[in-house]
Amino acid sequence: MTNATAVRLERVIAAPPERVYRAWLDPELVRQWLAPQGMSVTRVEIDRSRYSIWHGDAGGFECEVLEQEQDRRIVFRWGFAGPDRIEGPVFDSLLTITVNPAPGGGTELTLVHEQLEELAAALPEIAANVGVGWAGTLDKLAAVAEAGA
Template identity: 55%
Template sequence: MNTGHATVPAVRRERVLTAPPHAVYRAWLDPVILQRWLAPGTMECVRAEVDERIGGRYRIWQNASGQPGGGFDAEILDLVPDRRIIWQWAFVGPDREAGPVFDSRLTVTLDGTPDGGTRLVLLHEHLDALAAAHPDVADQVGNGWESVLDKLDALATA
C-alpha cells in the first residue's frame, strides 16, 4: 500500500502446497523447473542460473511481451535441504549490470504437513531502497509473489 511515502518493509506470504517439501525445495533450485514458474503475471522466465551452494549465484532473466524485463540477481546465503533457503535478493532492470540494483533479503521456509504436503512461508524483507526509488513497483512485490506462488502451486499439483 502506498501511503504517500515509500515504505515497504517486508512482504510475507504463506501457502500450503500439495507437493512434499523436497519437491518444493527442488523447484526453487532447479533452473529447468524455475523457468516454468518464477515470473509474475504474464511475464516469462527465459533463463535461470543456480550455483547451488552457500555463496552461490542465483540469476533469473524475465521477459515481458517478448522484451527483456529484468529479473533477479541473488546470492544464496543459507541452504537447509528441504527446509529453508535464504538469499540476498536483488531486483535488476532490463539492463541488468548497467541499471540500478535494489538489494533485499528473501527467506523461504518449508515445513511438511500431516498429509504429505508443504507449508511454505515466504518473507521478503529490506524493500526500503526499492520503495524509495520505485514506490509503484514496491507496492506490487506482494502481488508478484502471489502470482508466482500460484504458478508454483499449479506446477506442484500437475
C-alpha cells in the same frame, strides 16, 4: 504482512516438502514458474551460490544463496535488476523461503521478503506490487510442484 518494505505469505501446497524445495533450485523447474503473471522466464542460471532469473526486457533478479538447509529453508540476497541490468542499479533485499510438512500431507510454505526499503525509495510502484507478484508466482509454483516436478 504486506507493505512496501516487507511481505510475508503462507501457502499450503499439495506436494511433499522436498519437491517444493527443489522447485526453487532446479533451473528447469524455476523456468516454469518464477515470473509474475503475464511474464515468462527467459534465462535461468543457478549454481551453488549464484541465482539469476531474467524476464526478457523487463529485467529480473541477480541473487545469492546465503543459507541453505536441505528440504527445509533457503535464504537469498534477492537483487531486483530492472531493464538496465548491465549498467543500472540492483536493489538488494532478503528473501527467506521455509518449507515444512503440512498436517495431513503436503507442504506449508512461508515466504518472507524483507529489507525492501531501497527498492521502495527508488521504485515505489514496483515495491508496492511485490506481495501481489509473489502471490501469483506462488500459484504457479504450486501448480508445478503439484504436477510432480
